[in-house]
Amino acid sequence: MIMESLLFTSVALVAIGLYMVSTKKNLMKIVIGLEILATGVNLSFIAMGYIRTGGLTDPLPQAIVVTAIVLDGVLVGVALALTLVVFRRFKTLDVDKLRNLRW
Amino acid sequence: MAILALLPWVFPFIVAATLPLVAKIGGRARDWYAVSGGLVSGLSSLLIGIDSFDGVLDYLGGVKMPYDLILAEWIPIDGYRVTFGVLLDSLSIFMANVVALIGTLILIYSVEYMHGDEGILRYWMLMNIFIGSMQVLVLGDSLLAMFFGWEGVGFASYGLIGYYYRDEKEYWIGPYPPTHAGMKAFITTRIGDVGLLVATIVIFLTSGTMNFLDLASEPGWAAELARSGVLAATLLLALLGPIGKSAQFPLHEWLPEAMAGPTPVSALIHAATMVKAGVYFLARFTGILYEVYWALEEVGVNIWGELSLFYTAVAFVGAFTAFLAASQGMVSDQIKKVLAYSTVSQLGYMFAAFGMAGLLIEHPKAFADVYATGIYHLSSHAIFKALLFLSAGVVGHAVHSYLFRDMGGLRRYMPFTYSVMMIGSLALAGVPPFNGFWSKDAILHAAYVEGFGYVYLVLAVSAILTGFYTFRMMGLAFHGEESEHVRHMVEEGHPPHDPGILMKAPLAILAAATVVSGFLLPMLGSYFKPLFKFMGVPEEELLAIKIFKSPDFFISTVTSPLFLVAMGLVALGVVPSYMVYLAGRYDPEKLVTGPLKPIWSFLYNRWYINAFYYKVFVDGVYALSRGIYNYFEVTGGGEAFKQLYISLSEAARRVQTGYLRMNMSYMLLALVLMTILYMVVV
């Protein structure tokens, strides 16, 4: 039961994350989507560890998730920094306005 | 003394090559050095001729004719032997003499005729190249060697026809400038050579050799070709070469324009020698085919069917051309053009002779008879036609024009020229005792006796026309009213006059030869013995040898009933001509503008053959070329491809929209599509 709910939740989070990154115009929301996606993926690891061992005894997913969270933190840090720069330069967070590079 | 066999053809080339250096010494040295090219060639040919008189070549170590002096392994081709050598037999030695001796006379004539011309160096070089090439043609021992000479004379002729390369209006013959005429001659003969070259290659690769003697002695090639059914085709292709070179129908249209060159050139190349190359080829090949025929007959292979097809074609072409050209000669308005037509016509006689000879291949005696007449006419024609051309050159030189309308009544001013030209004309018309009569009559005689009724008929009609146009020419040039042009010249104090000694001497020699050679040539009978050796018939029984040997020939000719017919033919032509042009009884202008107008314009326009050729071949090929060029080359597909590429590129770039959401959608779309694919595939 825990296993299914974990898996379901992780899939749902990934789906939400993907939805947000690919439909939202606001860069801030996209970054949040990215974070949700990361959470979903991390949750998936936990779920898999649960499936493999029937509990939380395998150290591998734990270690991975911890590391992944750190890396996510860095990623989001860079993303937020960029968001700041974007707002300063373009006075907007609407990514549809960032369309100078095309074709 | 093998060098003697080399001198006739090597020396003129040496002269041609070194002439520019000698020319630095001075004009006189240059001229006579150039003449020496022909002279040495002629003298050495003569020496060889004398040397070989008894069928033995003493200088060459007593070898028998025919003798093949092989000089070099020439072109290595795997499995075949191609050598270069000199073939000495009666035919080649005789031809070499004709070429070089007449050539020498004409060169001497040129010294005065071409005096002061700015391109004289070029003239001398080309003339020497011509004589050298012509000697290679007649002395070469193989088809390939002959082809070298064949094309060499073609080139020299091309250069000399277009000698007045600036295309000044005064040198135009007909509507064409000289350089155009040169091109026309070159290309027309090249078309004929296509056939000759094809045949040469086919024969070469079938037989493994191109040597004339080998071809005659090893007849397997003919059997082989006959078996694969291409013997007749090969021979007919080979015939194209002589047809082109000797200006026979249907490749005869180049010769009238070829008169654009200096007159000595016309005399030497387009009357006396080069155009004889086709006849020489026929003589040479008829001999080979004769041997081949009998050798194959012995082993039970009969090639009569193929040969008869070939020789019928030769006889037809010859007879028809004789008539065609003679008819055109009757209306020409330029003196050299008349002679050109006459040359074509006379060459037709020779073709007819060899055609008939070939058709008699099963009857050796008759064959030899007719064959001999062909050679006989060849030699006498060379002499009297050279004489006629050189005289015409004197006339043209004197009045600065070759148009009849600028002449008239010239006999008063240039009696010498008139008399020598009259000798030539009589020979051409076939009046005894000049050489033209004996030889032409021999052909007619043979045609009648051997039962070639149609050929006889056509040639007889042509003989009438010949008589007519010859005296028309004489009448228009030397008799009748003086033209305005001549009167003008007289008023200005430069009346037309006879030439200097350097031009007179060759004329005199040729005139004498015209008178004498008719009798002299048959005297060479024993000389021609080796030529007929191959016939395998005891020579005493051979009529040809008999007639060549003794004066009986002349007696029998004159006493034959055909003599009267022949005289009648000449009279039929000469008398009307005399009435109209010499005696002035009728005004020719009235005739041609009146009832005879359509015939006149038909003949004047050369039966419209020339126009037809230009329309179809020249314009046709040009139209084709232009069409191809404009359609395929100018409007190429490159531009279309470029546009397509660019528009494809522009379309492809639209993928990159610049919307982040779009980019993400591609990614997710790929994920979805791949998932769907798995559903389908797995």
Next chain:
Amino acid sequence: MLVSLSLYILVIGALIAYLAAEKLGAKTGYLVFAIIAAVQGITHYAYVYSRPYVERISWVDIPGFMETTLFFKVDGIGFLFVTIIMTVTALAAIYSVGYMEHAENIRVYYMAYLIYVAGMYGAIVSYNLIQFFFFWELMLIPSYYMIAEWGYGDRRRVAFKYFLYTQLGSILLIIAIAILGTLSVEKIGVLTFDLDALYGLIGSIDMATQRLLLFLMLIGFGVKMALVPLHGWLPEAHAEAPTPISVILSGVMIEIGLYGLIRYTIPFTLDVWGSEFFTNLLLGLALITLFYGGLNALVQRDVKRLLAYSSISQMGYMFLGVAALNFVSLEGGIYHVFSHGLLKALLFMVAGVMIHVVGVRSLDQLGGLAGKMPLTASLAIIGAMGIAGLPGIAAFISEFMIFGGVWEANTPYRLAFLFIAVLGSALSAAYMTVFIREIFFRELPEELEEVGEAPLTMLIPMAGLAILAIVFGVYPKPLLDILVAGLEEFFAAIGGVA
């Protein structure tokens, strides 16, 4: 080491020429001449020293994967090609002295020139498929550059076109090379491109593969040879290139395609090539090329463009010899490379005189120059008559053998093919006499009254070519002996043919 020494000389010579040209300017041409002559001397020595001369250097040797060596071989066929290439390029170098005297950037010119020569030389002496390709492409870049930099008219577009066409052909060649490589892996067990090893494949290639190989290589080499309809680049490239380069392009470079066809295509497609259907097809293709080029040449009004189309036509002859595929025809085809090289080089140099000395290149504005430049005119007539197939000039001998080869070809229509092929020579005579007449005969236009004879630096190479053409037209035996030896060896290597 002699052949690699030659290559070093050419490449280092290129650098030396680059440095020397700063002082010498256009006169570096003499130096280039000396370098090329030295290479020819070395190659000659190598060939005479051991016939054939062989040189192998280890190259790519990865056990179990690829074993191929740098393999140079100078045999009779190669020697003939090298000789004509070196003759034409050496003389064109002297010609450049006069022709390029006012050109900018002359240093790069001579450097590119020698690299170009190195490419051609390497392509001929290579006995290894991929090494051949390497040099094959090495020819392309300098020639492209020289057309684009020193050419005439719309030179950049023309050079671009040249590059693209050639590249398209090369790419197909790569596929063919890949196929042969695959075959070598299958049959020999290791990837190799040494020809002696690859010739071992002959007889074990199935018909479908042979057909494919023939198709690919025919197009690949056909582009270089300008077989119709792959000729699109040639008329423009040859017409717009600087004249010394036109000389090389038309005189020798396009023939290297023919060389490739002989060396690399025929052996591997023997059965297909020799079959009746393909013989007909290839002979037909050759005749189309012959007539297409000739007819187009007839209506050209530009001196060099006429010659360019004539090159297409002549290439038809050479291809005819190769297409007929027998001893005589190949002998003729290869000898025609030699004779056409001499003559077309000569004629392009004449065209160069028109451009450089007279300053006019349209036939409409030329005329009557025979009196103004008699020497040039005589040399031009020799060249034109040679192309027209006049006996006594080298091209006649080769055409004669080509025609002979057509008669020996494996087709029932050989008489028809032969006749049509020979008819082509009448066409050559037509456009060559037009060429001569329009330039040297007719009336002299008033603008050309001041024209004088071409300078010696131009006349000497032209005279050299003309003399060689006549010498080897009258007495071709020395070269043909070498060629026969080469062909015998070649036929022995590929297991003989008809």
Next chain:
Amino acid sequence: MILVNPVVDILLISGLAAVIVPLLGGLVRAEKRFLGIVGVLAYIALLAYLLQPDVWGSIHRYEPFQGLFSSSLTLDGFSKFFILVFSILAIPVYLHSIDYMARDRNLVLYYTLTGIMMFGLIGLSMADDLFTFFVFWEAMAISSYVLVGFRYHLDEPVEAAVKYLVMSGVASLLMLYGISIIYGLVGSLRISAVVAYLQGGVTGQAIYPVLLAATLLFIGFGVKAAYFPFWTWLPDAHPAAPSPISALLSGIVIKAGIVGLAKFALPFIDLLDEVFYPILVIVTVVTITLANLMALMQSDVKRLLAYSSIANIGFVLIGYVSALYGAGVVGLAAAFSHVLSHALGKGLAFLAVGGILYVLHSRAIVDLEGFGKRYPGLSIALMIALLSLSGLPPLPGFWSKWLLILSAWEAGEYLIAGVGVFNSVLAAIYYLWLFQRIFFSEPRIESRVEVPGYLLTSLTILIFIMVAIGIYPELMYSYAFEAAKALAPLLATP
């Protein structure tokens, strides 16, 4: 000389190049640009270290964190080859940066991030399990986001970095998601265990998670390697980055995707090859063709080169496809050869363009017209790069493309061979056009700036290496072949 373990040593050397810079940066007050020397020295040292016989001669393994991560790094033929490629390009890029970046601020950050990116690349090429790989991957990826947006005072880099970051970030996370599924299936992330699991046979329902994992990896690597349809960030990001970084990005960073694909995705694809076959063929064909078409009408030289990078990734895929479907080792060797030749060619091209930017301050091709007359050195470098990329001998591009076509033929992939050939021509067209506009037009912009020395040196090094490989292709083939052989056991059909 081996200090600890070759794997550790290599990571140390590479890591030090990143770590030392901020330390030195504190010491050096002026002329910070010479910090680039650190990188140059580090990678020369790395090359020297790697080429030692006792390092080069055998396979080395390092397995830290046993029991926790069960992390594993291997120095075998495959990783040696890629480390070699990365190091060879890193040296000229560092040299080039010294001059090119001289006028920029934050040089310490620049060199540090470049160092980390290189460290990530070298680490991930040695990684033997998915998690280690992921860690190095993120190190490389995140530093590259920053480097793309390094000149954040301009519009273009910022926009490009945003797009790059979002796309690549999502891709990384998807990849991690795939890794989690693999973990769920196998229980270990070691590639040996994964391969054992896969080659043990996957049956029934289990195939769906395997497929999902493979797809997620394929997308994850695909965004980095930039093949169809995941390339969209690349034409924005590569031109926007500073030129040396463009050279790194196009030359080797996108090859990280290729590395991952080879080592971790190919076993999956190999197992399910009939399922993946249409996908791979479509991806390969469309990648090459579309990218080549798009490149033609570009007006920005760096963008043109970026599109050409995409096309060349397609070429590498040809090698993979042939390897999977018949050619085996030869296919892989061809792909790896092309990795090397493209890294050299594209690296040189971007560095040369960097030189052009340095003197002209314009990337528009119209401004480059006639450039060749004024700056022959730079132009010849660009020319050699373009010729190599378009596959002309005697340059490495020819040897690799040729081997690719050979391998495609050997595998019977005639369509792909044909497309490859056709695209070589398409590519040649725009390279040549660019070349022609640079060399044969009249100059448009007058510039008196001299090309600085380090910059020229960096170009010369690359030209020298390229010509050497071009004349002596065994240099490239033997290494690529070693790499392919090391990877062969991962494929069921060797």
